[in-house]
Amino acid sequence: MTRSDQLQTLLAPTVEALGLELLGIEYLPQPGGALVRLYIDANAADAAEGKGVGIEECESVSREVSAQLDVEDPITGNYTLEVSSPGVERPLFTPAHFARFLGENAKVGLKLPQDGRRRFTGRIISVDGDTLVFEVEGAGDFEVRHENIDKAKLAPDWAALGYAPKAPKGAGHSKQPKQHGGKKPSKSE
DSSP: OOHHHHHHHHHHHHHTTEEEEEEEEEEEETTTTTEEEEEEEEEEHHHHHHOOOOOOHHHHHHHHHHHHHHHOSSOOOEEEEOOOOTTOOOOSSHHHHHHHTSEEEEEEEEEETTEEEEEEEEEEEEEEETTTEEEEETTTEEEEEEGEEEEEEOOOOTTTOOOOOOOOOOTTTTOOOOOOOTTTOOOOO
């Protein structure tokens, strides 16, 4: 069991007691101490009503989790605790997360290379237990076991969301100098 999994098991009940869902935890060892990042979201009932997670919820979870970590002391050494909402580029931690976003694009990093790929972006087309299938441009269907996924997050269509950079004026039209075929134009032309 990884450190992230251990922390997930320890902290999920605390987050759920606050009426929220603990999506997942990233445990990132760094020089001088680790970074522990929790991703929280509204519980299913609140999410269905369009409620999300704001700064107040993140602060509340941070206070409760910090107190629990001080008591339980599961992390040796220094660490920094971050609590975050998932955002548009939502991280995907479990097969259920992938199933929730069938048809959406995901950016995936693998633990071990598969079919010559370590990273890819593809549309999530099916989830069957721990087997995920993506449609990857130029490669067709790409099947991956969940345990081989190191990191994954949604890859939003920024243009559809209205955040893609606008093309400069005149884009798509290239002005080329007029060609006269080597002869000088006469005054009548």
